[in-house]
Amino acid sequence: MKYKIIALFGSVLLLTGCWDHTNIEDYSLVMGIGLGIDAEEKEKVGMLTQLYLPVADDQGVAELSFRNLYTKGETVLDATRELELIDQGILSDHQLVLVFHEDALKKWRAEELINQKIRDERARRGIRVFVTEVPLQTLFKYPVEARVAPTSQMLDALAQNIDRSTKILPPVTLGTLSDNINRGYTMILPKVTVKDGNLELDGGQILKKGVHLTDSLSPDQITSLNWLTGEVKGGVVQAKVDGYRVAYEVLSSRMESVKTTLENDKLTMDIYVKSDGRLAENWDPKENTYNPTYLKKLEGLFEKTVETQVDQVVNDMQTKYEAAPFKLVKYVRVQQYPFWKKNKDNWDEVFSEATVRFHVDLTITDFGIRGKRQ
Numbered sequence: 176m177k178y179k180i181i182a183l184f185g186s187v188l189l190l191t192g193c194w195d196h197t198n199i200e201d202y203s204l205v206m207g208i209g210l211g212i213d214a215e216e217k218e219k220v221g222m223l224t225q226l227y228l229p230v231a232d233d234q235g236v237a238e239l240s241f242r243n244l245y246t247k248g249e250t251v252l253d254a255t256r257e258l259e260l261i262d263q264g265i266l267s268d269h270q271l272v273l274v275f276h277e278d279a280l281k282k283w284r285a286e287e288l289i290n291q292k293i294r295d296e297r298a299r300r301g302i303r304v305f306v307t308e309v310p311l312q313t314l315f316k317y318p319v320e321a322r323v324a325p326t327s328q329m330l331d332a333l334a335q336n337i338d339r340s341t342k343i344l345p346p347v348t349l350g351t352l353s354d355n356i357n358r359g360y361t362m363i364l365p366k367v368t369v370k371d372g373n374l375e376l377d378g379g380q381i382l383k384k385g386v387h388l389t390d391s392l393s394p395d396q397i398t399s400l401n402w403l404t405g406e407v408k409g410g411v412v413q414a415k416v417d418g419y420r421v422a423y424e425v426l427s428s429r430m431e432s433v434k435t436t437l438e439n440d441k442l443t444m445d446i447y448v449k450s451d452g453r454l455a456e457n458w459d460p461k462e463n464t465y466n467p468t469y470l471k472k473l474e475g476l477f478e479k480t481v482e483t484q485v486d487q488v489v490n491d492m493q494t495k496y497e498a499a500p501f502k503l504v505k506y507v508r509v510q511q512y513p514f515w516k517k518n519k520d521n522w523d524e525v526f527s528e529a530t531v532r533f534h535v536d537l538t539i540t541d542f543g544i545r546g547k548r549q
Contacts, residue, residue: 205267206241207327209311210288211276213247220279220288221247222254223311225327241325243315251291268297271331273349274305274314274367277380280387286356293353300350303334306364306380314367317374329374330367341401341410341425342394344379356385359520360501363400366391383498383523390496399488402481403533404502405430405448412452412537414476416459423477423537424455431536433506437514442507442529450535454542464542477537485533492526499526 204227213221228242244261248254279288292298307314315326324332337343344365355362363379370377378397381388392400401407407428414421428450436443454464454473463469492498504522508515518525 205270206325207272207274207315207330208267208270209274209276209307209315210251211279211311212282216247219247219249220251220254220283221245221311222251223315224258225315225325241327243312245312251288255291268299270299270302271327272303272305274307274311274330275364276311277306277308277387280306280380280382281389285352285382285385285387289349289353292349298349300348300353302349303331304347304349304352304364305330305367307367309367309369314369314374317369317372326374333367333374333376334365337406338408339410341398341407341412342378343376344397344401345406352382355501356382358501359384359522360504361498361523362501363392363397381496381498383496388496388498395484396488396491399484400492400500402428402448402535403446403485403489404500405446406502407448407450411455412477412480414473414480416457416473416476417461419459420456421454421459421473421476422456423452423473423539425450425452426540427451433503433510435507435510437511440514442511442514442525443532444503444506444529445532446503446534448533448535450537451540452537454539457542464539470539470542474537474539478535481535481537482533485535489531489533493529493531494527497523497527499523 205224206227207225209223209225211221211223213219222245224244224246226242226244228240244258246254246257246261248257273289273292275285275288292302293300317326317329323329334343334346337345344363347362347364352362352364361384362382364382366377366380368375368377376394378394379392381390381392398410405428407425409425412423412425414423428448431447431449433447434445457464464473492500499522501522503526504515504519507525508519
């Protein structure tokens with residue numbers, strides 16, 4: 176009898192529903208946030224918030240659109256609270272992207288601009304981070320065509336194209352940014368711009384120990400950095416054979432090994448990367464890929480192209496920027512622990528003085544249905 180009463184009481188509780196529920200219509204769902212300097216009050220943080228806005232067409236079919244709200248404040252939290260004056264309850268659990276205007280990173284440290292987010296237990300550490308020189312109010316209006324994903328969703332999607340292009344940085348998340356700032360490592364933030372009416376990923380901006388550098392890295396430099404750090408997931412390598420254009424499409428790529436040595440407290444790094452791919456395009460009228468000698472010649476040309484590009488970006492990072500890719504430090508930590516422990520707070524300086532040798536092995540595993548000109 177006692178169990179029947181307990182079961183009946185439990186059933187009654189379930190039938191009552193949620194006594195403290197809030198309708199989803201009473202929330203504004205955040206897709207993306209942009210942080211910059213307010214145009215009028217230069218000491219205040221300007222915040223553009225992009226919200227989900229479901230609307231319906233004449234047939235009653237739901238169409239995902241957006242609404243942009245701009246606020247400002249002494250801090251990021253202050254600007255966030257200003258939203259409550261102009262909109263219903265803000266819910267940022269589903270935020271996709273965070274975009275810094277580069278002027279804000281020149282004025283304030285990145286650590287300051289993300290401080291509120293990393294303290295908020297509800298904030299997603301997987302939020303993708305970008306930087307731009309385009310005014311935030313302009314950037315978050317693109318693309319302008321109807322029934323096209325809003326800026327926040329488009330940026331999130333573009334970042335996932337790393338398996339299609341060597342010119343795209345591995346996604347930088349809020350968690351990655353926070354962790355590496357705390358460790359004092361240099362980060363490169365993906366840069367986004369507007370070109371011909373479209374959003375476009377356009378290289379990267381250097382954050383050295385959380386402080387913004389004025390130098391931008393081009394998409395081609397990003398390609399070279401991706402090869403250096405073993406981050407190439409897909410894309411194209413272009414070269415010329417006897418003056419004619421040829422293209423190698425990356426099917427797979429992996430870091431084979433990184434060997435580190437020390438001599439007189441100077442670091443040497445030998446980086447070995449291996450890739451398999453296909454001969455995707457060949458303008459050579461004398462093509463004969465059935466000939467192993469010809470195939471080896473092409474592989475050598477592609478390897479030389481990649482190694483030359485990587486050598487150039489290493490020189491740029493060591494001499495022009497004095498900034499080190501943080502992903503290489505783990506090999507030094509594992510293989511040269513006492514040296515790493517002594518220099519862990521000066522990785523940029525150590526890398527700038529190191530000897531870095533890059534070796535790539537590209538193998539053409541496929542050349543399609545045409546291998547020889549008749």
